[in-house]
Amino acid sequence: MKQRTIKKEVILKGVGLHTGAEVTMKFVPAAENHGYAFKRVDLEGEPIIEADANYVVNTQRGTNLEKRGVKIQTSEHVLAALVGMEIDNVLIELDAPEPPIMDGSSKFFVEALEEAGVEEQNAEREEYIVKDVISYKDEATGSEITVIPAENYQVTTMVDFGTKVLGTQNATLERLSDFKDEISEARTFSFLHELEMLLENGLIKGGDLNNAIVYVDKEISEETMRKLENAFNKKKLSVKPNGILDNLTLHQPNEAARHKLLDVIGDLALAGTRIRGKVIANKPGHHVNTQFAKKIAKIIKLEKRNSVPKYDLDKQPLMDxxxxxxxxxxxxxxxxxxxxxxxxxxxxxxxxxxxxxxxxxxxxxxxxxxxxxxxxxxxxxxxxxxxxxxxxxxxxxxxxxxxxxxxxxxxxxxxxxxxxxxxxxxxxxxxxxxxxxxxxxxxxxxxxxxxxxxxxxxxxx
Missing domain, CATH: 3.10.129.10 (Hotdog Thioesterase)
Known part of the structure; x- marks a missing residue:
């Protein structure tokens, strides 16, 4: 497989979920072996932060990167779109610290990349072929990610938040070519108790009911409902029979599990190398995802260093x-x-x-x-x-x-x-x-x- 980039630049505009800041984001074609990187065009010198697991500094409500004091927040949805569209080399220019949340999924990023078009490059795509089982477990939460050998990159997620409203859900992506249709539209979600805390601490300024599914996991008082209506600029809110706030309809019954799968793909992009293997994520989250990405990246680096190319020394040399x-x-x-x-x-x-x-x-x-x-x-x-x-x-x-x-x-x-x-x-x-x-x-x-x-x-x- 050859590496791929996009044919032309393409621009999206919106607001950041947590900052509420207006942001313009541009996908820019990049050279072979460039990989993914973010460029802060609003800062002096237009610093670049590579999509590297070693730059992860915070995983609260998103995967946040920092390099030499320069930050990129909630990088995962953009990276998931790039991986899902099988694009290897792109520069992502931003005039704010956070990509636009759009509808809380990767759908609009995928559409923008399709508009830009895909161009094959000359260099071969690097791929890490999984030969042995590799696992990482967060003992505190019980979250665990494992990758096992497979013919192609596959991901399965299993989520269980211990709540009746959401219950246990599973989602599987058997091939990246299905990402657009099966995963890209899955939107981010939050529980009511989390949302109340985020609003009180000013951490969800760009959110509205069109970019986040809100699961109501507790009794909701009239006072809380009025606060939510004010925060989301809605005249009237109510709880649907399926336990979510209204003004939004689920795309699939297991949309939450599909979004967690989307997050896994975006976070594992930080390993820096394509993976050929099946990823099984039990109760995934940004912390366990990025820790696993770091572990995979270290293993890949070590194997590269110790990998000795095989050559037939009995064969006629190209030059004597x-x-x-x-x-x-x-x-x-x-x-x-x-x-x-x-x-x-x-x-x-x-x-x-x-x-x-x-x-x-x-x-x-x-x-x-x-x-x-x-x-x-x-x-x-x-x-x-x-x-x-x-x-x-x-x-x-x-x-x-x-x-x-x-x-x-x-x-x-x-x-x-x-x-x-x-x-x-x-x-x-x-x-x-x-x-x-x-x-x-x-x-x-x-x-x-x-x-x-x-x-x-x-x-x-």
Whole structure:
């Protein structure tokens, strides 16, 4: 599957549920591997907050993000729409801290994204394939989320609030293609006792009976009814036979469970990677959802770090040592790669056989030979040099020079007899001969070294 963004910008306007502030929100197309991010255009410098579980600071009445003092409130409905429409890269511009609540669902966001149109990109979509059962449980509330292996992304929610008016409800989404029709219209809901507290504390300024289902779970006095009529600017309110305030009709009998499923999808988007597996959420809420997203994100990061690509070393290489020397200016003993196994517009894979005959072993720990870490980085850089030099028609007339090295980490020793595999991929597109790469080195089924590198090709004088 290829990554997808939208074809054009599209704008929505409304008010924030909790702030009551007028807000204009714009969906903007984004580059490959951008993911989801929010941009506060009302603040100096127009700061950006990535949709990342590590930025979750509060989950009271919504999933709220904060980065360097800049906040985004109730992010989940917007993110659910993006996931549900299978869009990977979008920038969400806001002129207020909270997206518009609209009708309390994802329906209007989905419609806006459909209006913008979807465009396929060149990069492949990254997906985390669930191989083992992963769970997170909140012991205080009994809420629990589990993901198990499945052929595609599925979600089941089971809710039980211990009230007669709502009872126990379940909802299931078997495929994302059903999100629009089955889940996107499910609106947020609240219980009367919660609503009274929120109104008293000024926490639901943008709410009305068109964007929240209100379940009446207690006796309602005339005084409370008058307060609600005043808060919602309604002349007359009453309780329907099904236990909800009037002026609103349920879309489905289990709309509450469907909305909780919508929230799960939006919150798990904060893991930053698509999931292929079945999510089973028992009594989900924003806290348990986002804690589970953090756990999944950590597991994905760890597996990426320890995941060793498999290559057939017996296969004819894409480039042998002679072809490498035709492109690179380096020569023995400072030519540190032997083969190029893969090469595309965005990545390159190289190989080196480390032998006891390497010149550096003569003086570097002669009694216990270890390949110097700086030479591992140099070997990764030479591999990356093949990638950037492949963009010019006459690579033999260019040199590749380091500009910057960041986040270098050495994980394992490299010894005589090891076979090193180097994988370098672009972090951003090559511009004006400048290449920004993420590089990894593997040996013996383990990650031995990693670094971010920036280099530039310059013409030989």
């Amino acid at each position: 040592i002679h072809q490498i020397m035709d492109m690179l200016p380096h020569r023995p003993p400072f030519l540190l790669i032997d083969r190029i196994l893969e090469l595309s517009d965005s990545h390159v894979v190289g190989m080196k056989n480390v032998t006891m005959n390497e010149p550096f072993f003569v003086g570097h720990f002669p009694g216990a030979p270890v390949m110097p870490g700086v030479l591992q980085v140099e070997a990764m850089a030479q591999t990356g040099g093949i990638l950037v030099l492949s963009t010019v028609p006459d690579p033999e007339n260019y040199l590749t020079l380091f500009m910057k090295i960041d986040n270098v980490k050495f994980k394992q020793k490299v010894l005589p007899g090891d076979t090193l595999i180097f994988h370098c991929s672009l972090i951003s597109p090559i511009r004006r001969g400048i290449c920004h790469m993420q590089a990894y080195a593997y040996a013996n089924g383990k990650l031995v070294c990693e670094a971010e590198m920036m280099a530039q090709i310059v013409k030989k004088k």
